[in-house]
Amino acid sequence: MWKKRVAVVLMVCLAAVCLMVKARTAGAADKPFVFGLLLVGPYNDHGWSQAHYDAGQYIEKKLPGTKMIYIDKVNPADRQGVTIPQLVDDLAEKGARLIIANSDDMKDGVLEAAKLHPEIHFLHITGDDVLTKKATKNISNLMAKMEYGKMMAGFTAAMTTKTGKIGYLGPLINEETRRLAAACFLGARYAWENVLKRDPKELSFQVTWIGFWFNIPGVTADPTQVCQNFYNTGHDVIISGLDTTEAVVVAKQKKQEGKAVWAIPYVYVGACEGASDVCLGVPYYNWGPGFLEFIKASKAGAWKSKWVWLDPDWKNINDPDTSSVGFWPGPALSKEAKAALDGFIKDLGDKKVNLFKGPLSYQDGSVFLKAGEVATDSQIWYMKQLLKGMIGQSSAK
Amino acid sequence: MIWAGPSPGRPDDQASESKSMIQRHWKAFGLSLAGVLGFTTAILVLAGAPPLEAYYHLLKGSLGSLNKTGAVLTAWIPLTLCAVGLLYTFRIGLWNIGVEGQMIMGAIFATAVLRWGVESRVPLLYLAAAFPAAALGGGLWAIGAGILKTKGEVHEIFAGLGLNFVAQGILLYLIFGPWKRPGVASMSGTEVFPTDLRLSFLPGLRFSPAGLILAVIALLLTAWMFRHSRFGLVLKAAGSNPIATLLFGERPNRYMLLAMLLAGGFAGIAGCVQVSGVYHRLIPSISSNYGYLALLVVMLSNYNVFVVPVVAFFFTCLNVGSIQLPMMLRIDSSLAGVIQGAWVLVALAAIAWHRRKVRPEKEH
Incomplete structure (x- = not known):
C-alpha cells in the first residue's frame, strides 16, 4: 500500500512539473537561429573562455534573431565522464544549428560529433582539420593571428x-x-x-x-x-x-x-x-568579427568549410567591430x-x-x-x- | 550507525525476510528522497533558481531523449562495474578505497594492448584482449593492497589511497612521456584510437551494447555467487567473524585476496570501458572519479547487489542531467557539484536515521 501511495504521489508531482514548464515555454513565436558554444573553461574566467562568451553576446546584439546557448568547463577534469559528442547531441536537441568549440582539446570530439550531426555546422577554434583534410564538410576552423x-x-x-x-x-x-x-x-x-x-x-x-x-x-x-x-x-x-x-x-x-x-x-x-x-x-582576441562572418554564412545557407586565420585591423587594432587581434x-x-x-x-x-x-x-x-x-x-x-x-x-x- | 561500514551480518539477502526488507528499503528510499528533494530545493532557492524548472531540466536532461538515455547508460556501465567489484570487498569487510587506482591501472593496461593493435589487421582481437588485460591490471593493483593488508597489516584504506596516488602518477607520466602525441606535450591525453579499436555503438544509439552486456553479466554473476556459491557464503562468514572461519578450516586471508582480486578486476574492466568506449584514448581523469562514486553507490544500496544498479542509475542520471543547470538556468555550473555532494550526505543521513529507528524494534 505504502509503496503504491509513494509511487502515485511521485507520478503526480512529475506530471505537474512537466505541465508547468511546458506551459511556460510554449508560446515562443519566431524561431531564432540558435548557436551553441562549448567553452573549455568557466564563462567568466577573465581569459580565453570569457573572450568567446563575450563574442557570443556580441553576436546576439549584432545579429537580431540569433540566440546563444553555451556550456562551460567542457574538459574532462571539470566535467567527469562527459564527452563532446554527448554535449553536441544536447545542443542539437535544443535547436543549435551551428556549434562553436573553443579548444584545441576538443579536436577529436568535434570530428566525431560532426560525423554524427551532418546537419549542424561546426566552427572549431584554433584547429587545422580543414588544412589537414580530416574535416568533414560541416567543419570550419577559425583562428586569429x-x-x-x-x-x-x-x-x-x-x-x-x-x-x-x-x-x-x-x-x-x-x-x-x-x-x-x-x-x-x-x-x-x-x-x-x-x-x-x-x-x-x-x-x-x-x-x-x-x-x-x-x-x-x-x-x-x-x-x-x-x-x-x-x-x-x-x-x-x-x-x-x-x-x-x-x-x-x-x-x-x-x-x-x-x-x-x-x-x-x-x-x-x-x-x-x-x-x-x-x-x-x-x-x-576579439572573436566577434570572426564569429559574425561564419554565423551569417550559416544562417544564409552559404556555409563553406574553410580554414580562416584572421589578421588584426591595422587601421585600429583595438576596433571591436573589425579587428580580431588587439593589444x-x-x-x-x-x-x-x-x-x-x-x-x-x-x-x-x-x-x-x-x-x-x-x-x-x-x-x-x-x-x-x-x-x-x-x-x-x-x-x-x-x-x-x-x-x-x-x-x-x-x-x- | 551508518559508518559502521560493511556489516555483513545484516540479513539483507535472506529470502524469509525479503518482504520486510523491500518495505524497509522503500521507507529508507522515500525518506532519503524527501530529504534530498528538500535540501536541493533549499539550495536552488538560495541560488535564485526556480526549483521546479530545475527538476524538470534534470529529468529531461537525463531521460528526455534516446541520446540522453544513451549518455546515462554510457556512464552507468563503468560505475556499475566498479560498484559490483566493491560488493565483494565490502562483503568480507574490506574498505577498498583503492578502487580508483585499480580502475586507472585497468585503463593503462587496456591502452597498452590497444596501442599494439593500432594498424593491426585484426583490431577486434586486440580490442577483445584489452578487457582481460585491464582486469589483470586492476586485479594486480588490488592484490598489492591485499598483500599489504594480509601480510603487512597495513590497513587497506591507507594501502589503497597510496596506490591510487601511485597509479595516478604512472598515468600522468605515460601521457606526458612515453605515450605522448608526436611533437606535443599536453595533459589532454594520448592519441585517439582508430574506430575499429573502439567499442562500437549501435546506429542511432549512444551507448555500447557490449559494455551493457558486460555490466549485466557482472551483476548476475555476482548475485548468483552471493546467493548460491560456497565462495559467497565464506566471504560473508569471514567478514562477520574471521576467527570462526578459521575454525571451519577456511583461511580468511586467502578469501580477502580473492575478493580484492575480483574487485580490482571489475574496476580494471571499468577502466577499459572508459578507454575503449567513452574517451577512445587515455586521459588524466580517465577514472571520472567513478571509483569513489561507486563506494557511495554501494553504501547507499545497503550492499545489496539488486539495489546497486538502481542507485548507480540514479547517480548517473543526476550526473548527466546536471549539465542542464548551467545551460538552461544559467546557474553557476559548480552548483551542480554542490547539489550532488549534498544528495549523498542527505541520503546517507536519512538512511542512518531510519536505521536507528528500525533497529530497536527489531531487537525485541
Missing part, C-alpha cells in the same frame, strides 16, 4: 625589463603554443636590438610549460609556483600564455612585497583589471615604452617590419628560414621547435 599580439607583448616586455630576463609562462606544447612563444621572443629581441640597441646575448627569454591551458591541481605544474620561481630567479617581466590570470596575480603580490616586477596577461581584453600597477598590457596597453606601461610600441605597431601594419623573416634558426641550430626568406602562413603555423636563443623545451622529451 595572435602572433602579432604576442610580438607586441614581447616588445613591451623587452622595453620594460631591468634585469634583461623575461619569463614566458607556457601552457602545453604544441604547434600553436610554440609559434606564439616564438613570436613573443621575436618581438622582444627586436625591441632589445633595434630600439634599445643592446646586445641580444644580454637578453634571456625562458619558457616554462605547465602542461595544459590552465591549472589542473595534481595534473599540471602549478602556474602560481612557476611565476614565483620566475620572479625569484631574477626575471622581472612574465608574459603569460595561459587561459587564466595567475601571472598578474603573482606580480601584484610581489609588487606589494616591494619588488619591481611586471606581467603581461593573455587572451582577454579585460585581463589587466585590478592589476594597474603591474600590468603592461594584454594581447587579446590593450596596460596602466603600468611607461610613456616611452608606449611611444615605441605605437611605432612598432605602425611598422608591423605597414609591413616595414616582418619578424618572421630569415635568417632564423630552430633551437637545435637547424634552419627555419634562410637569409631573406619570408615565412609562409603554413611555415609559421607548423613551426617544429622554439627558436634559437630561447631557453626551454621545444617538445616533450
Whole structure:
C-alpha cells in the first residue's frame, strides 16, 4: 500500500512539473537561429573562455534573431565522464544549428560529433582539420593571428625589463603554443636590438610549460609556483600564455612585497583589471568579427568549410567591430615604452617590419628560414621547435 | 550507525525476510528522497533558481531523449562495474578505497594492448584482449593492497589511497612521456584510437551494447555467487567473524585476496570501458572519479547487489542531467557539484536515521 501511495504521489508531482514548464515555454513565436558554444573553461574566467562568451553576446546584439546557448568547463577534469559528442547531441536537441568549440582539446570530439550531426555546422577554434583534410564538410576552423599580439607583448616586455630576463609562462606544447612563444621572443629581441640597441646575448627569454591551458591541481605544474620561481630567479617581466590570470596575480603580490616586477596577461581584453600597477598590457582576441562572418554564412545557407586565420585591423587594432587581434596597453606601461610600441605597431601594419623573416634558426641550430626568406602562413603555423636563443623545451622529451 | 561500514551480518539477502526488507528499503528510499528533494530545493532557492524548472531540466536532461538515455547508460556501465567489484570487498569487510587506482591501472593496461593493435589487421582481437588485460591490471593493483593488508597489516584504506596516488602518477607520466602525441606535450591525453579499436555503438544509439552486456553479466554473476556459491557464503562468514572461519578450516586471508582480486578486476574492466568506449584514448581523469562514486553507490544500496544498479542509475542520471543547470538556468555550473555532494550526505543521513529507528524494534 505504502509503496503504491509513494509511487502515485511521485507520478503526480512529475506530471505537474512537466505541465508547468511546458506551459511556460510554449508560446515562443519566431524561431531564432540558435548557436551553441562549448567553452573549455568557466564563462567568466577573465581569459580565453570569457573572450568567446563575450563574442557570443556580441553576436546576439549584432545579429537580431540569433540566440546563444553555451556550456562551460567542457574538459574532462571539470566535467567527469562527459564527452563532446554527448554535449553536441544536447545542443542539437535544443535547436543549435551551428556549434562553436573553443579548444584545441576538443579536436577529436568535434570530428566525431560532426560525423554524427551532418546537419549542424561546426566552427572549431584554433584547429587545422580543414588544412589537414580530416574535416568533414560541416567543419570550419577559425583562428586569429595572435602572433602579432604576442610580438607586441614581447616588445613591451623587452622595453620594460631591468634585469634583461623575461619569463614566458607556457601552457602545453604544441604547434600553436610554440609559434606564439616564438613570436613573443621575436618581438622582444627586436625591441632589445633595434630600439634599445643592446646586445641580444644580454637578453634571456625562458619558457616554462605547465602542461595544459590552465591549472589542473595534481595534473599540471602549478602556474602560481612557476611565476614565483620566475620572479625569484631574477626575471622581472612574465608574459603569460595561459587561459587564466595567475601571472598578474603573482606580480601584484610581489609588487606589494616591494619588488619591481611586471606581467603581461593573455587572451582577454579585460585581463589587466585590478592589476594597474603591474600590468603592461594584454594581447587579446576579439572573436566577434570572426564569429559574425561564419554565423551569417550559416544562417544564409552559404556555409563553406574553410580554414580562416584572421589578421588584426591595422587601421585600429583595438576596433571591436573589425579587428580580431588587439593589444590593450596596460596602466603600468611607461610613456616611452608606449611611444615605441605605437611605432612598432605602425611598422608591423605597414609591413616595414616582418619578424618572421630569415635568417632564423630552430633551437637545435637547424634552419627555419634562410637569409631573406619570408615565412609562409603554413611555415609559421607548423613551426617544429622554439627558436634559437630561447631557453626551454621545444617538445616533450 | 551508518559508518559502521560493511556489516555483513545484516540479513539483507535472506529470502524469509525479503518482504520486510523491500518495505524497509522503500521507507529508507522515500525518506532519503524527501530529504534530498528538500535540501536541493533549499539550495536552488538560495541560488535564485526556480526549483521546479530545475527538476524538470534534470529529468529531461537525463531521460528526455534516446541520446540522453544513451549518455546515462554510457556512464552507468563503468560505475556499475566498479560498484559490483566493491560488493565483494565490502562483503568480507574490506574498505577498498583503492578502487580508483585499480580502475586507472585497468585503463593503462587496456591502452597498452590497444596501442599494439593500432594498424593491426585484426583490431577486434586486440580490442577483445584489452578487457582481460585491464582486469589483470586492476586485479594486480588490488592484490598489492591485499598483500599489504594480509601480510603487512597495513590497513587497506591507507594501502589503497597510496596506490591510487601511485597509479595516478604512472598515468600522468605515460601521457606526458612515453605515450605522448608526436611533437606535443599536453595533459589532454594520448592519441585517439582508430574506430575499429573502439567499442562500437549501435546506429542511432549512444551507448555500447557490449559494455551493457558486460555490466549485466557482472551483476548476475555476482548475485548468483552471493546467493548460491560456497565462495559467497565464506566471504560473508569471514567478514562477520574471521576467527570462526578459521575454525571451519577456511583461511580468511586467502578469501580477502580473492575478493580484492575480483574487485580490482571489475574496476580494471571499468577502466577499459572508459578507454575503449567513452574517451577512445587515455586521459588524466580517465577514472571520472567513478571509483569513489561507486563506494557511495554501494553504501547507499545497503550492499545489496539488486539495489546497486538502481542507485548507480540514479547517480548517473543526476550526473548527466546536471549539465542542464548551467545551460538552461544559467546557474553557476559548480552548483551542480554542490547539489550532488549534498544528495549523498542527505541520503546517507536519512538512511542512518531510519536505521536507528528500525533497529530497536527489531531487537525485541
